[in-house]
Amino acid sequence: MSTDLTSEGGTKTAPKRKPRQLSRIARLFTPYRGRLALMLLIIAITSAFTAVSPFLLQRILDEAIPDGNVKLLTWLTAATIAVTLAGAVGGVLQNWIANIVGQRVMHDLRVSVYGHLSRQSLAFFTRTRTGEVQSRINNDIGGVDSVVTNTVGNIVGDGTTLIAAVAAMLLLDWRLALMCLATIPFFIWIARSVGKQRRALRARRQEQLADVTSLIEESMSVSGILLGKTLGRGPAQVERFTSESNRLADLEVNAQLAGRWRFASIQVFFGVIPALVYFAAGLGSASGSTLVSLGTLVAFTTVQVRMFRPLMSLMGVGVQLQTSLALFGRIFGYLDLPVDITEKPEPKTLTGVRGEVRFEDVGFSYAENARTLREVDLTVPPGTTMALVGATGSGKTTLGYLVARLYDATEGRVAIDGVDVRDLSFASLADTVGVVSQETHLFHASIAENLRFAKPEATDGELEAAARAARIHDHIASLPEGYDTIVGERGYRFSGGEKQRLAIARMILRNPPVLVLDEATSALDNRTEQEVQAALDALSSGRTTIAIAHRLSTIRDADQIVVLDKGVVAERGTHDELVALGGRYADLLAQDAIEEWADEAAVTR
CATH class of the missing domain: 3.40.50.300 (P-loop containing nucleotide triphosphate hydrolases)
Structure with a gap:
């Protein structure tokens, strides 16, 4: 079983702790705000270029091709290629900076947890499994790697792209834009419910992973192998590990599949909505009233697809962020452990040590009402x-x-x-x-x-x-x-x-x-x-x-x-x-x- 250091990510405590956790996560990025600002600038420029692309396509279909204007077609095609290249270069730069910042934050987290644990007294390590400590440093911090590395860039990049896409859709045709935007609240509700479900599963999964890590550390050490072989318990240890691993595998499957059907329904909607847009435009054309031009229609559906991609990505980030709160809860749980043996603000230094040791009326208790030492008065010259x-x-x-x-x-x-x-x-x-x-x-x-x-x-x-x-x-x-x-x-x-x-x-x-x-x-x-x-x-x-x-x-x-x-x-x-x-x-x-x-x-x- 895991230690009494329960995760802060439990379902019951999450509503109270979530704002505080989010602010603590945000503070992790504070030392790197300069690099983040540069990344945000690159994202803004890249998103602006990307927003121009549908309007270039609209002019190609409505003006350059119908009029046979080769010069205009050439310039619009060249501009489209330039915009695409600018977006690709911006994406590479964005990912480069995001990974640098993310790995530095991961490094800071690992060092903070390791440093804080190194300050704990011997009593902490006598009551805590070594595997549990290893799991917090390796598995929990490792589990938030993708969130720390990609979250900021994804939120800003996808958010900017989404805003630009919505603006472009409204400019192209506000009626079709409202029809598409009306479905977004439903998608957000699905993402939030899936995130809560996965968060609870992730907390249970990390606890089970800590149990497996502890079992490996205990049984696969030299001492553990010697004990198992000399007592003939090797097969029993394998059976125990198999049982623990099975539980972990089941939790992994449940965590991965949680909400898959609901996300599948979102993908179906995303596939259906462009078809409905074409259907609405076709009905208008059949009745003799042209709702939109062909160029506008193609440009609109192109923007629509570009809107759905960052929207899905943002919903995925939201689910991932909610899930990672279980891990951050466990990490912050260790960082919040009080250090019971501390150094005074202005400690003294012994010089010219003679080495006299005195115990003056010393008493000690490991727990209340259980005194280990009482009234010890001794001098060692x-x-x-x-x-x-x-x-x-x-x-x-x-x-x-x-x-x-x-x-x-x-x-x-x-x-x-x-x-x-x-x-x-x-x-x-x-x-x-x-x-x-x-x-x-x-x-x-x-x-x-x-x-x-x-x-x-x-x-x-x-x-x-x-x-x-x-x-x-x-x-x-x-x-x-x-x-x-x-x-x-x-x-x-x-x-x-x-x-x-x-x-x-x-x-x-x-x-x-x-x-x-x-x-x-x-x-x-x-x-x-x-x-x-x-x-x-x-x-x-x-x-x-x-x-x-x-x-x-x-x-x-x-x-x-x-x-x-x-x-x-x-x-x-x-x-x-x-x-x-x-x-x-x-x-x-x-x-x-x-x-x-x-x-x-x-x-x-």
């Missing part, structure tokens, strides 16, 4: 290590992430060198606090590019020094392509320990004075854990370190160990002090020893 231990769900990771401001404390404050982290600029905080977690993320790029993500200007020598400190250089050097080796998506070409050491090398390059280690060795075997722990020790040397520990053997030498129990500090002291206390830490230590013994026994068997 500069250059020392504080280990956080406790049962799963005790609040260890949350407390560590408050230092990096991945979340904001809902009570009290977290301070570095006496400055509230909420008062710091994002850049200063990122330079000050580094995080290494057990979920190592590596890009599908070379080892060097992954390392330089932390420090783009790093030299090859700095990369090698960081890799040596992280105990990973020898392994990299043994690879055929060395630091140019492609790591594969999410680093699946490397073992867990190798990925962790690459992450550590990356953090060594970053060189932050404060470090948060989030259970960085919990998923590793004992031997690999020892190798990674040696790299972590090198990384932690001389830094203020907050180590969130799963295996207590890794934090015995910490300057202080804090035991959290249901979000409250239950115990605090050194390893020896807490063992002597015989409380919660001693229980965790005994449990940890049993787990390690079980792991070793399993390996021995």
